[in-house]
Amino acid sequence: xxxxxxxxxxxxxxxxxxxxxxxxxxxxxxxxxxxxxxxxxxxxxxxxxxxxxxxxxxxxxxxxxxxxxxxxxxxxxxxxxxxxxxxxxxxxxxxxxxxxxxxxxxxxxxxxxxxxxxxxxxxxxxxxxxxxxxxxxxxxxxxxxxxxxxxxxxxxxxxxxxxxxxxx
Amino acid sequence: xxxxxxxxxxxxxxxxxxxxxxxxxxxxxxxxxxxxxxxxxxxxxxxxxxxxxxxxxxxxxxxxxxxxxxxxxxxxxxxxxxxxxxxxxxxxxxxxxxxxxxxxxxxxxxxxxxxxxxxxxxxxxxxxxxxxxxxxxxxxxxxxxxxxxxxxxxxxxxxxxxxxxxxxxxxxxxxxxxxxxxxxxxxxxxxxxxxxxxxxxxxxxxxxxxxxxxxxxxxxxxxxxxxxxxxxxxxxxxxxxxxxxxxxxxxxxxxxxxxxxxxxxxxxxxxxxxxxxxxxxxxxxxxxxxxxxxxxxxxxxxxxxxxxxxxxxxxxxxxxxxxxxxxxxxxxxxxxxxxxxxxxxxxxxxxxxxxxxxxxxxxxxxxxxxxxxxxxxxxxxxxxxxxxxxxxxxxxxxxxxxxxxxxxxxxxxxxxxxxxxxxxxxxxxxxxxxxxxxxxxx
Numbered sequence: 001x002x003x004x005x006x007x008x009x010x011x012x013x014x015x016x017x018x019x020x021x022x023x024x025x026x027x028x029x030x031x032x033x034x035x036x037x038x039x040x041x042x043x044x045x046x047x048x049x050x051x052x053x054x055x056x057x058x059x060x061x062x063x064x065x066x067x068x069x070x071x072x073x074x075x076x077x078x079x080x081x082x083x084x085x086x087x088x089x090x091x092x093x094x095x096x097x098x099x100x101x102x103x104x105x106x107x108x109x110x111x112x113x114x115x116x117x118x119x120x121x122x123x124x125x126x127x128x129x130x131x132x133x134x135x136x137x138x139x140x141x142x143x144x145x146x147x148x149x150x151x152x153x154x155x156x157x158x159x160x161x162x163x164x165x166x167x168x
Numbered sequence: 169x170x171x172x173x174x175x176x177x178x179x180x181x182x183x184x185x186x187x188x189x190x191x192x193x194x195x196x197x198x199x200x201x202x203x204x205x206x207x208x209x210x211x212x213x214x215x216x217x218x219x220x221x222x223x224x225x226x227x228x229x230x231x232x233x234x235x236x237x238x239x240x241x242x243x244x245x246x247x248x249x250x251x252x253x254x255x256x257x258x259x260x261x262x263x264x265x266x267x268x269x270x271x272x273x274x275x276x277x278x279x280x281x282x283x284x285x286x287x288x289x290x291x292x293x294x295x296x297x298x299x300x301x302x303x304x305x306x307x308x309x310x311x312x313x314x315x316x317x318x319x320x321x322x323x324x325x326x327x328x329x330x331x332x333x334x335x336x337x338x339x340x341x342x343x344x345x346x347x348x349x350x351x352x353x354x355x356x357x358x359x360x361x362x363x364x365x366x367x368x369x370x371x372x373x374x375x376x377x378x379x380x381x382x383x384x385x386x387x388x389x390x391x392x393x394x395x396x397x398x399x400x401x402x403x404x405x406x407x408x409x410x411x412x413x414x415x416x417x418x419x420x421x422x423x424x425x426x427x428x429x430x431x432x433x434x435x436x437x438x439x440x441x442x443x444x445x446x447x448x449x450x451x452x453x454x455x456x457x458x459x460x461x462x463x464x465x466x467x468x469x470x471x472x473x474x475x476x477x478x479x480x481x482x483x484x485x486x487x488x489x490x491x492x493x494x495x496x497x498x499x500x501x502x503x504x505x506x507x508x509x510x511x512x513x514x515x516x517x518x519x520x521x522x523x524x525x526x527x528x529x530x531x532x533x534x535x536x537x538x539x540x541x542x543x544x545x546x547x548x549x550x551x552x553x554x555x556x557x558x559x560x561x562x563x564x565x566x567x568x569x570x571x572x573x574x575x576x577x578x579x580x581x582x583x584x585x586x587x588x589x590x591x592x593x594x595x596x597x598x599x600x601x602x603x604x605x606x607x608x609x610x
Contacts, residue, residue: 151249158188
């Protein structure tokens with residue numbers, strides 16, 4: 001009953017397995033729109049993802065050449081000298097298409113758009129180029145939810161687990 | 169450089185809270201998992217005030233709300249977190265924050281929404297203690313409440329002013345058996361750009377899930393049916409995650425940089441869990457009514473049998489209401505589960521599985537008959553609480569409403585002939601015999 005073709009992703013409702021598979025396989029994340037300001041959401045997400053073992057490379061023309069949380073920032077995705085697995089976008093929905101094009105160009109496997117960010121046209125192009133796409137989600141929140149860590153804040157993780165292990 | 173259109177995000181994510189599991193599975197399993205260190209299957213009671221930081225950097229991250237973790241039990245506790253997740257899952261909500269009592273849930277939730285001079289439009293059919301809290305004590309914070317009869321839906325819209333920050337009502341009111349038209353109230357609130365807050369204590373999420381009818385925030389006195397055994401105080405604030413706090417400038421504590429967190433903006437940073445997080449990180453932190461971990465444990469243990477108890481509570485209550493309605497000593501019965509009751513149609517819509525187990529009836533004999541009734545019952549306990557496994561009774565005119573004039577008692581639904589029952593889960597035939605004996609003595 002299984003098919004070899006890519007499953008059609010429902011961008012309104014991602015399965016836990018879909019999100020989990022992405023968070024398990026990526027190592028290097030380029031964060032477009034990463035802020036150097038400690039009280040911005042992107043800084044929160046970058047710091048958390050670093051704690052979970054991801055390498056996060058900031059992309060922000062205003063910070064290019066400077067460091068954020070110990071990582072050198074670049075002006076554009078195409079300037080990053082190492083292989084990037086996932087591109088995480090802290091940008092407005094209308095700013096996504098050129099970022100998606102660059103993500104395809106640098107061989108990223110995942111295009112991720114943050115909470116409140118959605119661009120279906122860019123998503124379609126990225127998927128056509130073989131990338132997995134997530135829109136309107138935060139990887140920090142999803143990691144915290146699937147690991148049940150976010151439950152410490154009373155958040156409904158929707159995860160039921162009868163095992164001792166906590167893993168995403 | 170930050171994401172915009174959070175409103176779209178919130179509404180699109182609303183459906184996402186729905187669980188693939190049934191209610192009876194969630195009430196047992198939601199929020200719980202074996203303890204990773206010891207393998208303990210029952211939720212451990214983490215009876216601790218504070219938690220050791222991994223290092224200075226992790227400590228700073230926790231205080232900045234950048235990491236998920238525990239600092240101090242006034243803010244979070246792993247036992248309490250299980251209770252919070254369980255209630256959030258059963259209410260089909262995004263998140264919940266537990267506090268020391270139902271009253272504390274009201275104080276904390278309104279503290280997050282209100283500024284001095286602000287206003288609440290509330291149903292007049294609330295638990296008496298809530299009427300006093302909103303109508304009298306909140307005035308000292310310069311928070312003002314207009315009470316509207318829940319039968320007068322248009323009255324809620326008429327009472328809204330530019331300072332109004334919420335509409336408040338009980339899904340099933342205590343003690344009158346009044347059922348609120350949640351869907352109609354949600355429409356009025358959302359048109360005004362304010363949230364609908366529903367106290368769902370009397371119904372519990374097994375009988376009614378207000379968020380599915382448009383409520384944005386749900387409050388509970390967990391002391392009642394959630395815990396269910398009359399042994400522990402607790403309250404819960406439930407955040408649907410559906411309300412757009414940035415749609416207007418009415419909620420600066422959520423939509424503007426917070427001076428209590430060095431300019432962090434809760435709505436932007438936490439999105440659809442912003443209200444629950446802010447209730448914890450600001451109002452619970454600074455007002456201080458934390459629930460004890462032991463009470464959280466007692467309540468979450470009680471919740472594992474919520475649906476079983478509620479079914480028995482409702483079956484018993486309906487049988488007793490039917491018995492009373494035919495009894496020659498009884499003048500009237502106010503129970504929305506009875507055919508012919510004025511709230512029966514609304515109960516069919518919002519509480520199809522049962523109209524709860526707290527209701528009032530009137531004795532033909534008046535004040536003295538009421539005293540005789542509560543003194544004669546042997547299984548029913550004469551006390552001021554509801555939502556216990558045990559059946560409870562009170563004569564409001566001689567107790568909770570004693571200080572009022574006869575006219576005020578009548579207006580409050582606590583006239584001289586009124587008896588309030590909270591039907592437990594005992595054998596219904598024993599309960600009926602106990603009532604019959606007391607009625608014949610009254």
